Amino acid sequence: MLQIAICDDEIKELERTYGMLERYREQKPELDIALRKFASSYDLLEAIDARGRFDIYLLDILMPNINGIDAGAAIRQKDGAAVLIYLTSSPDYALASYQVEAQGYLLKPFAEQVLFQCLNKTVDRLDAEDARRLLVHTEHGIEAIPFCRLCYVETYNRRLYCHLSDGTTVKSLTLRGRFEEIIQPLYGDGRFVQTAAAFIVNMQHVRSVVTKGFVMTDGVDIPISRTFAKARKIYLNYLLERGRET
Numbered sequence: 001m002l003q004i005a006i007c008d009d010e011i012k013e014l015e016r017t018y019g020m021l022e023r024y025r026e027q028k029p030e031l032d033i034a035l036r037k038f039a040s041s042y043d044l045l046e047a048i049d050a051r052g053r054f055d056i057y058l059l060d061i062l063m064p065n066i067n068g069i070d071a072g073a074a075i076r077q078k079d080g081a082a083v084l085i086y087l088t089s090s091p092d093y094a095l096a097s098y099q100v101e102a103q104g105y106l107l108k109p110f111a112e113q114v115l116f117q118c119l120n121k122t123v124d125r126l127d128a129e130d131a132r133r134l135l136v137h138t139e140h141g142i143e144a145i146p147f148c149r150l151c152y153v154e155t156y157n158r159r160l161y162c163h164l165s166d167g168t169t170v171k172s173l174t175l176r177g178r179f180e181e182i183i184q185p186l187y188g189d190g191r192f193v194q195t196a197a198a199f200i201v202n203m204q205h206v207r208s209v210v211t212k213g214f215v216m217t218d219g220v221d222i223p224i225s226r227t228f229a230k231a232r233k234i235y236l237n238y239l240l241e242r243g244r245e246t
Contacts, residue, residue, distance in 0.1 A: 002031045002123070005047075007038040007071065008060035008087065013108065014039060017058065017087060020112045024119060031123065041066035045074055053079045056122060061088040061097075072100040080205030080217045081129075081148050081165060083122050101239065134185055136162060137173045145170060147189055151216055152201040155179045165205065167218065190241070193234045196225040203238045 004021060008014040018037050025033040036054070038044040041063055048054070057075060061068035072084045085104035086097045097105050103125075104118045126148075133144040134153075151163045160172035160182060175182060183200050186192040194200045199222050201214055208215045209232060213224040224231050 001034055002056070002126075003034045003036070003054040004056045004058065005036045005038065005044060005054040006058040007041055007044045007063070007068070008058075009039055009063040010060065011039060013060070013087075017115070020115050021058075023112070024116055027116075028123075040064075041068065041071035045071060048075065048078065053082065055126065056083040056085065056119075058085050058087055061086055062090070069097065069100060072097070072102065076100050077207055077217060079165065080151070080202070080207070083126070085118060085122070129191075132185075132189060134162070134183075136160060136170055138170060139173060143170055147186070147191065147202070148204070150186075150192075150202050151205040151218060152199060152220075152222055153183060153186070154200075155182075155198045163218070163220070165217075190238065193228075193231045193238075195228050195231045196223050197227070199223065203235050206235060209235065 006014065006017055006021065008017065014037055018035065021035050025031070025035065036047070038047065042065060045066070057072070059068040059072055068086060068088070072086075075082050075084065084097070084100060084102040085106065086102050087106050087108060087110070089108040091107060103122060106114060106118060129148045130146050132147040134147065134150065136143045136145060145162055145164070149164045149166070151165055153163070154161050155175065158175045160175060162170040164170065179198065186200055191202050191204050192200055193203060195213060201216065201222055205217045206214045207217050210221070212221065214222045214235070216222060
C-alpha cells in the first residue's frame with residue numbers, strides 16, 4: 001500500500017489537489033493508494049503521532065500556526081525516508097524546501113499532468129529503493145531487510161544489530177566473516193556511509209550533524225571516528241545530490 005497525505009489550509013485548493021490524487025489512484029490500481037487530507041499542519045502531525053507515517057506528503061507552505069516548511073522539518077525528524085512534495089503559489093521558499101530535503105516543489109496552479117509526472121518519478125524511486133535488501137541470518141531464519149528500513153547497522157560481540165525505522169532491531173547469529181564483508185551490499189548504495197569500524201548509517205535517517213558524529217531520527221548518537229572522518233563530507237554531498245533531484 002502507498003499512503004499519501006495532502007495538507008493545505010485553503011479548502012478549495014485542498015479539494016482540487018485531492019481530486020487529482022483520486023484520478024491518479026484510478027489510473028494506478030496496482031499501487032493500492034490510500035489517501036488522507038488535512039486542512040492544517042497540526043492535524044497532520046497529530047495524525048502521524050496517532051497512526052504512524054505516510055509514504056508521501058504533499059504540503060502547502062503558507063499555512064497558519066505551523067507552516068509547511070516547519071511541518072516538513074518535523075516530519076523529517078520522525079522519518080528520514082519521508083517523501084516531501086511542496087505545493088505553493090510562491091517560488092520564494094525553494095531554498096527552505098531544499099533544507100528539509102523535499103523531493104518536489106510545484107508552483108500553483110499546476111496542471112494535473114505535472115503532479116502525475118512528479119508522483120511517477122517518486123514511485124519509481126521508492127520501488128528501486130524497496131527492491132534492495134540486506135540478508136541477515138537470525139535465529140528465526142534469513143531476514144531480507146529493505147535498505148530503506150535500515151537506520152543504522154552496528155556490530156559488537158560478533159553479532160550484527162540492524163536498527164530499523166520502526167524502532168525495532170534485528171539481531172544476527174554470530175558472524176563468521178568481517179563486518180565489512182557482511183555489509184558489502186550497502187557500500188554500493190548511495191544512501192549509506194560508514195562512520196566507524198562498527199557502524200554504518202543510512203543517511204536518509206540522519207537528523208543532524210554534531211561535533212562527534214551524527215544524530216539519527218530516533219535520537220541515537222552515532223560516532224564518527226578519525227578513520228572515517230570523511231563521512232561528514234560524504235553526507236554533505238548526499239544532501240547536495242538530493243537537492244539536485246528536486
